[in-house]
Amino acid sequence: MFETLLDDAAQNNAFRHIHPGTKILLGLGSLCICLVSPTPVVPVLSGLILSIVLLLPARIPARIYGELLLAPVVFSVFSIVVLLFMLGGGDVVWEFSPVSWIHLTITTNAVHQSVLILSRVFGCMVSLFFIALTTPLTDLFNMMKRCRVPVELIDLMMIMYRYIFIFYDQAKEIWQAQVMRLGYQRPKESIHSFSMLCGMLFISSWIVGEDLVRAMDCRCYNGIMPSLDPMEPVRMQSFIPVVLYLSGLGGIMVAILTGIVVFS
Amino acid sequence: MKIILEARDVSYHYPGDREAIKGISFHVKKGEKVALVGPNGAGKSTLLQMFNGMIRPGKGTILFDTEPIRYDASSLRQLRKRVGYVMQNADRQIIAPTVYQDVAFGPANLGYDENAIREAVALALRQVGMAGFERRPPHHLSGGEKKKVAIAGVLAMDPDILVFDEPTSGLDPSGSEELMELLDELNHEGKTIFISTHDVELAYPWADRVILLLDGKILEENVPAVAFGDPELVLKAHLSVPILLELSQELGRRGFAQPEQKPRSVLDMIHVIENLLHGTCCHATPGAIHVYNMDTGDIASVLALIRDRPDLCVGAMGTRAKMCAAKESISLSFTYGVIDKCILRSLRGQDSLILTTNAMVGRVGTRVDAYCTESGTIIRVIPVATGGGTGSPA
Secondary structure (H helix, E strand, O other): OHHHHHHHHHHHOOOOOOOHHHHHHHHHHHHHHHHHOOOOHHHHHHHHHHHHHHHOOOOOOHHHHHHHHHHHHHHHHHHHHHHHHHOOOOOEEEEEOOOOOOOEEEEHHHHHHHHHHHHHHHHHHHHHHHHHHHOOHHHHHHHHHHOOOOHHHHHHHHHHHHHHHHHHHHHHHHHHHHHHOOOOOOHHHHHHHHHHHHHHHHHHHHHHHHHHHHHHHHOOOOOOOOOOOOOOOOOHHHHHHHHHHHHHHHHHHHHHHHOOOOOO | OOEEEEEEEEEEEOOOOOEEEEEEEEEEEOOOEEEEEOOOOOOHHHHHHHHOOOOOOOEEEEEEOOEEOOOOHHHHHHHHHHEEEEOOOHHHHOOOOOHHHHHHHHHHHOOOOHHHHHHHHHHHHHHHOOOOOOOOOHHHOOHHHHHHHHHHHHHOOOOOEEEEEOOOOOOOHHHHHHHHHHHHHHHHOOOEEEEEEOOHHHHHHHOOEEEEEEOOEEEEEEOHHHHOOOHHHHHHOOOOOOHHHHHHHHHHHOOOOOOOOOOOOHHHHHHHHHHHHHOOOOOOOOOOEEEEEOOOOOHHHHHHHHHHOOOOEEEEOOHHHHHHHHHOOOOOOEOOOHHHHHHHHHHOOOOEEEEEOHHHHHHHHHHHHHHHHHHOOOOEEEEOOOOOOOOEEO
16 A cells, blocks of 8 residues: 555645645755765754654655655664674774674774764655655656656656556455455465466556557557646745755755864 | 438458457437447447447448548548547546546647647536546546546547447446436537447436447347337347336336327326326426526525525536536535426425526526426426526426
């Protein structure tokens, strides 16, 4: 249900009617700042502020957002543990040697680096989630078209997006039909059931594909996938806060870099 | 009337398969509503797909607008612009990821410019009552809404004839009735409509003409009362006699006098029964039918009327009237078969209100007039807000 959840959120949030360019600018802008920031303060700050923006004014349900964040958190925590031991430099903070030929050490530099990476992951993930949760894919297609991404590529993506949900429904139906007749009960039988599911999906996709060609022919297909959706203009009341936010974030980063503000 | 579509001795068989269509000839006149009725596997879909050149008959010719169909790419495109085909499964017909893009698909491929596309899409969505859904992705729509989008996608090309393969499959009963009303509305706007179905109850009151198809051959081609009236034929075609027709036949078998016109609606049937019982057929003072034309009147007077008269039952005819009612949060008692239901109420001595549009307002008068002349009753049709509520007897 995860993909439909994301799509629902993108369709129904309170920022739905803000020009996608503004939202993408905010998302990508803060993503870039988080990536280049040499201090963990900026990404953490950006992640927190964007999370609050997502939860309060954009009215993304907290549960969906929490579940979404959980996946990268688990992944990055595992990676950080590995990084802590792999990176070197600076003083040794902790040493561990279970067998004589294994020496695991954590150094100060490794801690700094890991914290920085963790904060960047957090900041960047939230930036990406901001785009994913507030901008429907269809708006992204429009923006890509404006950015001169090859039309063939966009057409393909649009058809794929349209059919993901049909494909997903079909897979679910077949799976339910199998479970109702006691499929997936034993390990060996599960493999058999799953292979049947794949086979059926292949056949039905083939049929759906043929129908797609027929449906397009019925409506005088001549190589054109229409056209931009009617789009709202860029509004200053959303665009200016974004610019202010990004310059503020950049400003904080520069201030920390040049030593005007010192965090230790 | 002009013939718009004609089949001359058409046959077809799928590669390596039995013959699906076995020498069929018929024609459809401009402005007609024709239902192709037959059991599953009778060849209905195959036949329909010949109308827009998706399938080329093995033998015989299909004529559109008295010209034989030509099968080169540019002629086919011209043909498909004029013969709109709505598939059975709306999910398969909707191609694009948003409603706007899907409805714009036809016009864009016909080479309309940006403004013309926008206009065509807006008009088509308004016609089916889906304005405001432009940015929605299809997987966020209900079955009935998807169907309407699929129809809008075809309407946007402004075809002369609309061909529907099983238009009501997968819709709930009130959704089906509303869809049939929509088809009526489109027919009133001048479109010829050809549907395939196996739902006799739906086809019987709706169609001007019925073609019964069995095993790739035409079993009968006639007005619905005759085509569905022969029990032997109906049994042979794996169909059933429409319940009203069966009831009327049964009354006939018991020696009750039969009207010339077979009853096609509950109203007709009530009329027949009341005539059989005591000659007169209604309440001493029949109720009035208020009619509100959304295109000329102002909504405030209707809202006032509804407030003053809580006993009034409100019905909406046409998609725009329904949308308006939803916007003003007027609760509707009738959304399909509205005129008949209001006449039935009148006969019980109760008043009702019909919300409708320019295109359909005439139908109320015509239908009520026809009923009044036939039955000798007087039902008042009162326009709201145009003449300050002065009543005129119909």
